[in-house]
Amino acid sequence: MQEPVSSESAFRSASESALEPEATRRAAGTAESSRANRGWWDRNADEYQTEHGTFLGDDRFVWGPEGLDEAEAELLGPPEELKGRDVLEIGAGAAQCSRWLAAQGARPVALDISHRQLQHALRIGGSFPLVCADAGALPFADASFDLACSAYGALPFVAEPVEVLREVRRVLRRGGRFVFSVTHPIRWAFPDEPGPEGLSVSGSYFDRTPYVEQDEEGRAVYVEHHRTLGDRVRDVVAAGFRLVDLVEPEWPAWNTSEWGGWSPLRGNLIPGTAIFVCERD
Template sequence: MNQDIPAFNAPDDRPDLPDDLDEPEATRRTADPGETSTANRGWWDRNADEYQSDHGAFLGDDRFVWGPEGLDEADAALLGPAAALTGQRVLEIGCGAAQCARWLAGHGARPVALDLSYRQLQHARRIGEGACDGDEADAGAPGGFPLVQADAGALPFADGSFDLACSAYGGVPFVADSARVMREVARVLRPGGRWVFSVTHPIRWAFPDEPGPEGLTAGASYFDRTPYVEQDDDGRAVYVEHHRTLGDRVREIAAAGLRLTDLVEPEWPSWNDQEWGGWSPLRGRLFPGTAIFVCVKD
């Protein structure tokens, strides 16, 4: 594994962020890699506090949940048996506050948590410092593992650095060239390594992003790959999300030299009565909200 992994050493104070933006305009238009990266870094920096406040209780501090349905890695074992994680080098992409990486570390893995957003990584540091014990200073980073600020399409690690890679709703939908992400992940995985990532189920792009009955009628083409963009009054993107069909994802995976071994579409569990954006018990009982791709590098 690359020994020069940059640990995230953020100051305790909050970075300078722009004043609150007026309500952005939602549209569908093209957005290149540079515009996408700039917009999403800014959006997550501005909204990380609210995101962690709204969803932190559901996500926990050290829980590995694959999506709004609440599917736990502890139950699903998509990365393999928990007992086999000990000593495994794991890269989490789009880690947010690194809840998943913290769960992995708790099961003996050696995670590295990567995110584009400075502010999200500050939350990872906050939680890690709150959970650390007397040995934490020897672990190299708050929470006992490195935090790295980087783009998912340009991973700052050597070839074959990791045994496993994972991403729970992080990174993949927020880059313009997700095929490049697949190639980068394949590059940093060792032969036999596993790559598991979850995204909004592609079928959801045909429906309004509403949790109630108004979100049950298709209003757009599933085959329209035009990005969803929120932009300011000057037309600058402040948030971008990219759509791929299931077939697109399979082709990206195969082209990167990876093999798809499973596609998991979690059903909405009876215990989960909360709404999360457009995810809800109503919609979850009728069609999938999450797609989890399980891949192996041969």
């Protein structure tokens, strides 16, 4: 079976380990997914930041491989209105988005499951808190934040996304906004290739069996979970949010990058990223 598109492949390195894990499709629960992905990010954080640091910048807020910038999109609101706002970034990596938010006068907190990713955040610098924790159990009091955001963080990798969404809603104040981006669900049906071979459907869009990379003993070392577009909408509603926008960024002419299955060829023909703009009433 063709490997499904991986949202992580948006930024994964082209180089591979000598001991390649086995790629398969099988069930993977909450604990296994969390353990596997924490380990994957800790092992690969250095390579990831080397490979993609230039594109991400130190203090740029980019929503996905297309390069849509929050300064342009204003999905969290006009930049001038971010001043003094408490903002939680989930799946922050090296906290580039939080650094941009801080420059606008916001008070960000950058959270990631990977200790090594947050070490890169420390290396780059910034005067805001860094928190190592699982998105499914946020270590914050109710109504702690005005806004929350996640650019390709957490949600593609968790077995129970509604649990994460409910946790985010819990820590948001009334009227708060949560904006998150994930690989567009249609990509699941296509092979993870940047050229013409990546334009033919190779699997079922409706097959929700997780994509798992496992070691020789069958232990998961990377897990990604698929949700259809309808599933994502239902998850948002089930968590108590109101969906106010769904953004599908087009591939811009200036972006000539190719990463895994991401390329101008594919980006000009099928959507690559879905951004959900949600509000807590």
